[in-house]
Amino acid sequence: MERKYFIPSVLVMVTLLGACAPKGANHVENQMTIGNKPQGVLVTETAQPEKFSSVPPPDCPVTVPQESPFVPPPPYDRLGFVGEFWYGSNALWTAVRRDGTWSALPHNPGGYTQKVFWWREGYSISEEPEPALTVTAERLDGEAPSIKGSKATNASASDIGSAMLVGVDLPTLGCWRITGNYGEAELSFVMWVAP
Numbered sequence: 589m590e591r592k593y594f595i596p597s598v599l600v601m602v603t604l605l606g607a608c609a610p611k612g613a614n615h616v617e618n619q620m621t622i623g624n625k626p627q628g629v630l631v632t633e634t635a636q637p638e639k640f641s642s643v644p645p646p647d648c649p650v651t652v653p654q655e656s657p658f659v660p661p662p663p664y665d666r667l668g669f670v671g672e673f674w675y676g677s678n679a680l681w682t683a684v685r686r687d688g689t690w691s692a693l694p695h696n697p698g699g700y701t702q703k704v705f706w707w708r709e710g711y712s713i714s715e716e717p718e719p720a721l722t723v724t725a726e727r728l729d730g731e732a733p734s735i736k737g738s739k740a741t742n743a744s745a746s747d748i749g750s751a752m753l754v755g756v757d758l759p760t761l762g763c764w765r766i767t768g769n770y771g772e773a774e775l776s777f778v779m780w781v782a783p
Contacts, residue, residue, distance in 0.1 A: 644780035650688025698757035
């Protein structure tokens with residue numbers, strides 16, 4: 589009869605000893621270890637989300653009106669958008685927000701979308717319906733892929749005249765340098781992309 593109780597007695601003894609064993613800081617229950625990392629444990633790292641103000645921070649060098657403002661050639665000298673100023677030269681110019689901010693932009697899987705209008709002296713929609721303009725964007729205050737704008741097209745309206753138009757999808761909020769290239773002309777400006 590002693591044999592009948594031997595195996596259950598050993599199991600009870602091992603179970604009791606296991607229950608009494610101290611559980612230190614390094615004790616991990618029901619886990620396999622690969623290398624130094626225990627498997628089967630849910631580890632949550634709380635990434636700190638970037639905080640974005642609606643106002644450009646001091647370290648974002650947004651483009652502001654020049655002391656001697658650029659005045660485009662006629663008929664553009666009497667046109668423009670409310671809240672924006674002309675920026676550039678006769679070879680290539682754009683309209684920049686006076687507060688240096690693009691906020692509440694539409695958001696899609698590609699990022700925050702903005703349409704950017706560009707002009708140059710002598711541009712004609714009929715002669716160049718798809719202008720040879722390329723636009724890129726680079727984030728200045730953090731990591732994000734540089735982007736290339738959409739293929740340039742044309743636009744025309746009474747308040748803007750004949751313009752070139754490019755769409756950009758900025759993957760993140762933050763401080764962005766937008767650069768347009770047309771032939772020998774290059775123009776860059778900096779905007780704060782806000783929530």
